[in-house]
Amino acid sequence: MSAGPLPSRRLFLGMAAAVPLSTTGALTLGSRPASAATAAPSVMAYFTQSPRNLGTDYGLHLAVSTDTLQWMPLNQNNPVVTPTAGDGGLRDPFILPKQDGTYVVMATNLKGTDWTKKTPYIHVWDSPDLRSFDNYRLLKLHDMATHTWAPEAFWDASRGQYAIIYSAVNSSGHNVIMVNYTTDFQTVTAPQVFFDPGYDIIDGTLAKDVNGVNYLYYKGHNSLTGAKSTSLNPGSFTQFTSGLAPQGGIEGPILAEAAGTWYLWGDANALFYAYQTNDLSTGTWTATDRRLYTQPLNSKHADIKPIPQTVYDNMVAKWGKPAWNRLKSYNFPDRYWRQVDSLGRIDPYPFDPYTDSQWKLVPGLADPSGISFQSVTDPTRYLRHSYFQLRLDADDGTARFAQDATFHKTAGLADPSWSSFRSHNYPDRYIRHFNYALRIDPISTTTGRADATFSVWY
Structure with a gap:
């Protein structure tokens, strides 16, 4: 019974994937x-x-x-x-x-x-x-x-x-x-x-x-x-x-x-x-x-x-299939993309509001061959980079915003069966996590490639 315990009923567990x-x-x-x-x-x-x-x-x-x-x-x-x-x-x-x-x-x-x-x-x-x-x-x-x-x-x-x-x-x-x-x-x-x-x-x-x-x-x-x-x-x-x-x-x-x-x-x-x-x-x-x-x-x-x-x-x-996706980290597979106070990061599942981790992958605002990450809860807002940090901001209609919010999906840098996302206007940079924050950086190391690799699922 997922109710939890036998007489002492509740379970408390850390969220890290690598547990003894x-x-x-x-x-x-x-x-x-x-x-x-x-x-x-x-x-x-x-x-x-x-x-x-x-x-x-x-x-x-x-x-x-x-x-x-x-x-x-x-x-x-x-x-x-x-x-x-x-x-x-x-x-x-x-x-x-x-x-x-x-x-x-x-x-x-x-x-x-x-x-x-x-x-x-x-x-x-x-x-x-x-x-x-x-x-x-x-x-x-x-x-x-x-x-x-x-x-x-x-x-x-x-x-x-x-x-x-x-x-x-x-x-x-x-x-x-x-x-x-x-x-x-x-x-x-x-x-x-x-x-x-x-x-x-x-x-x-x-x-x-x-x-x-x-x-x-x-x-x-x-x-x-x-x-x-x-x-x-x-x-x-x-x-x-x-x-x-x-x-x-x-x-x-x-x-x-x-x-x-x-x-x-x-x-x-x-x-x-x-x-x-x-x-x-x-x-x-x-x-x-x-x-x-x-x-x-x-x-x-x-x-x-x-x-x-x-x-x-x-x-x-x-x-029907879900109208949204969740994105999971390759090297921290217990963590998913989400926004907290409008900043993009990866956090251990489960969490609330869980809707912070749901995204619609839509045609890129600056290039329809790319993609943009649209908020499910507020469809006027998209993930974009600002000073290389990913933020969830309202689309202001400018070309700069459209470019900052557009990415190109590629084979995963650490595993080609997964996915990586290259910045549209900084094509030498990919979305990666660093100290769990999502940002765009040049990728040149094994750690960087793992940080920049994600699964796109539900």
């Missing part, structure tokens, strides 16, 4: 496999949260990816549906591809962060194609005086039923993973304990039948921990890894596979971390280089599922 990790394996940075380009499309479901709650929304948000690493928000990062019953908001959404090719969406029935609320209900929708969400209902799972957090589901062929797993406090007095069974997500069997290692755990996620073994990852002791079983029966799982976490803790695990690589995602106060392995059986994970992945803006406690290409195409056609 506690893993069961080597502390190396994973690199994207060459085969990742052939990964099937995927969908991510999430709600949104930002540090000052300017971007917090408890509706169902969707993003898509062609490699399970770079995520494109749909519907301008607005919700595609919002609960109308229960608490009036959701957390921890989950998408289940059903046996008949349609989908069920489930979510925690909670709007906000009151972890003392007790409810036996979860939100449920049916969807034929992830473009419409029908038959909305609250589904009751138990009669216990407890919460019902982070529901997930899987098909149990041996039972001919779907299993719904979720976090709740039962007679043990601490959070365990519970399970109910259903065939229609309308009625369910009586709850049972699915997994209880003897201490407080929440946020269970399952990878089913990987070479005959089922893997369950969950949050316990503020880290992501794995259990496994050759059966899907309640009580059959045994813990087999120690905790995996950046400093400060992590929650909301997601297991997702892409082109032979398994990724374990985790959520640390709305900042996603990704780890990878080629063999789930080892329980060993390496941290994925943050250059390789970009979470949707303000995303919190997500779920990832593969989808057919036609579903991907139809979702993009319905919900």
